Amino acid sequence: MATTFTRPPQRDTWFAPVTIDMVVKVARTSFFHPFIAWIIPLCFRAQNMMWDAPPMLVSIAWAAFISVCWIVGAINQRLAFGLPREVDLSEEVIVITGGASGLGMLVAEVYGMRGASVAVLDTREMENGESRGVTYYKCDVSDKEQVARVAGEIERDLGPPTVLINNAAIVVGKRLLDMSVSEVERSLSTNLLGHFYTLKTFLPYLTRSERGGTIVTLSSVIGHTGAAQLSDYAAAKAGVTALHKSLAAELRVSHPEIRMVLVTPGQVSTPLFYGVQTPNAFLAPVVEPVDVAKEIIAAIDNGYSTSIAMPLYARWIDWFNVLPIGVQAIARRVAGVDDGMKTFIGRKGVQSEKNGVLIEPF
Template sequence: MSSSVLYLPVLDLGPPLRDLFLSPLLSGPLLLAATYAPDAVRDSVSNLASRLPFLQGPLSNLNPSTVVTALRLLFAVGVVRRLNRALNAMAANSWRLIASKGWDWPNEIAVVTGGSSGIGKLVVEKLVAHGLRVAVLDIQDLPKSMETNTRIRFFRCDVTSSVSVAEAADAVRQEIGHPSILINNAGITSPTTILKMSESYLRKIFGVNSMSHWFTVQQFLPHMIQMNKGHVITVASLASFVALPTAADYSASKAAALAFHEALTSELKHCYGAPNVMTTVVHPNFVRTPLIENWADHLENSGVRMLTGEQVAEPIVRQILSRRAAQIIIPRSTIMISAIRGWPTWLQELIRDTLGRSSLKP
């Protein structure tokens, strides 16, 4: 089993460049120079500011006072964005300002469901490259490239079965030890309309994408709570926020995974008194995997820039190594999708209509 995600054709506007122009570290000095420096310097700064990409077009010949106003606005927006990010990071980490302590990567054990292929395989390889030991739970055999790696152990497991997960968990504890990291990555999808969805597949997709999270957490979380140390990563999707045609099953199962993450986060603090057990949820946009190969050409012809498995695996591993929890939306330019439920109903429906039409194969 490997993770897949639902298509949402949202334009990536280049976060690094946008972050640079909205950084108060850029707009702040320019604002100071344009406001308090000698006239010659102010004129030079105003000329430079008016030529920045976000002030091009009809705004390219602004007078100095207008440029100062624009810089003030950019500076204010930059400060608010920085403050918002800091508060988001603190909230996701039980209001801690610093990273969680007590982590020693060569002695940490990670469990990755669906780790034999796709995103899961890449996550496993990256974790091992940083010295961690990894237990792969999957119904597929390990690829040959991973079979000889002594830091990777394979445990055949049907994550839709609580019995199978319990047996695999017992084997992991006996053969390797207690894991401190759990990555619920396994996921499946098969675009089908509601009326054509079979009961057997409906039970299977909820079993893999949602119920398996309960089974794995029930096995591995108790020791994390006892040690007040751990990290549970839930791989959800942007489909958690938007349901489109032929994807009711996938969106509903990923929305359930998001709800699971949110409740788990709250329970760790208020029911178990283990705020140092971190939780991270990951919401990727559409990723090219073998599971959606029949869809891929249509999506690319529609102008969709699909993610690669690398673009999803890298942020997951980077977040683990940061020793901090988070909500990760990939790419960052699609972050507004997470707010869609708070938008007016008419606007939500217009967006679903637009995305729904473009997501269907002709």
């Protein structure tokens, strides 16, 4: 049965595409880029300006400052995450949980078309059917027996896994008082315990690989801030972030050839949060899945360990909890963090084609 995706009404205006992320990106590729910065004194020199002229000295000082910042940033990245591993897509076996639609499916289809062997684990059939290079396995990651069974099938069909992308997630979207115990257990089993089950199952394959492997963890800024009607989801994402960092510390000593990628996005435009409106499209724009997918794919392709946070505010979210409690309370009210879920629809928007399909779940 065919499905379509209709976004909820948005408060778009003519300047909606203009966000702080776009402004920063333009600045980083122009005025704050070393190459552009050094062009300025060269242009002055082309006009026969003397080296000791004030505009020349200022432009040289600025270019030198920007260059040092870029060098320090590269050194910081190397110290934090080490050297990249060698990646050969024809030899990679990539396991993606929750990859039947949304962000997971984007990553799966890209790697399938590029020659990697991709295994998608999901409780639902793939939205567009199995693509070239992508094999679907019906699996509920909250069930450790199913995960263990599917791991054996993947090794038999595709070979030992070398990349694990923990992407599966669900959102209940209710107040804790309104949630049943079974809903809490289901949420935590999928969003948190599922990571433990897949890591315990697939990590031994990665440690045995001569080329090492890559583990990608999908977390969320909600794990740092919390939010009304997301107590279960926030608790799980906070746990996932802590799990990733702890595991990275362990593997750095025992298996340094394994690369760790932590992804901490803000609100992503997928049916997982269907109906939720961003409180400020300029400061907190909704992230498109394709943009997150591009960052994940680049990290895997280059064999990097890294931390991916987008949009811009997600990179500084750790500082939120450093603020005085009163300031945090004011910031939450101004940002509308605890009001966003009031318009939440989520997977309740899934209907049959006869009734008018709204979305296909994330």
